[in-house]
Ligand SMILES: O=C(O)COP(=O)(O)O
């Protein structure tokens with residue numbers, strides 16, 4: 466066994482196409498003898514509820530690395546940058562019709578409904594000389610600081626768990642998983658993954674969504690990685 470833990474995305478990776486949790490994945494996590502860390506673009510309350518119900522670690526990565534929780538009942542590490550995201554949002558909303566998501570819960574990002582083209586948002590920002598990242602995960606558009614991502618989140622999580630980032634198997638489906646896969650010891654993209662996630666991964670499963678994750682875990686075990 467080379468790897469000592471799993472860090473894994475939520476939407477598109479442990480879910481079904483309708484965003485419901487794949488129950489076979491939850492069951493499989495409980496049988497594993499390595500810790501499983503959820504890593505998501507969703508806010509902390511969402512991922513903590515998911516982790517508690519699945520029955521896995523309260524150490525999680527939320528808001529694309531902006532928020533790293535040190536446990537269910539312990540304080541979180543919250544990155545700087547919310548203010549610059551709000552400024553970018555104010556500017557963008559002068560040119561585009563935008564709908565904010567989860568605004569009450571977000572500590573580090575501004576997140577938008579996917580009814581606007583990201584390329585148009587990026588053009589508006591660059592025309593106005595604003596250096597901020599805009600990503601589309603397939604589930605939401607995130608206005609985020611360039612200083613944090615799931616890869617920087619994994620560095621913090623590894624430190625909290627007394628492990629190296631290279632000790633983790635990273636599994637994901639989208640552009641926001643790329644840095645985490647690059648920092649981890651081995652990255653697997655599920656079959657429904659976007660091009661950026663596929664490029665960052667060392668292996669891609671045939672199956673998609675939660676079934677892809679089940680395949681990824683079996684691949685890692687049968688190849689002596691887990
Ligand atoms: O928050 C999103 O946009 C997608 O969430 P995910 O990182 O769990 O896939």
Ligand SMILES: [Mg+2]
Pocket residue numbers: 474475476477478602637638639
């Ligand atoms: Mg995802």
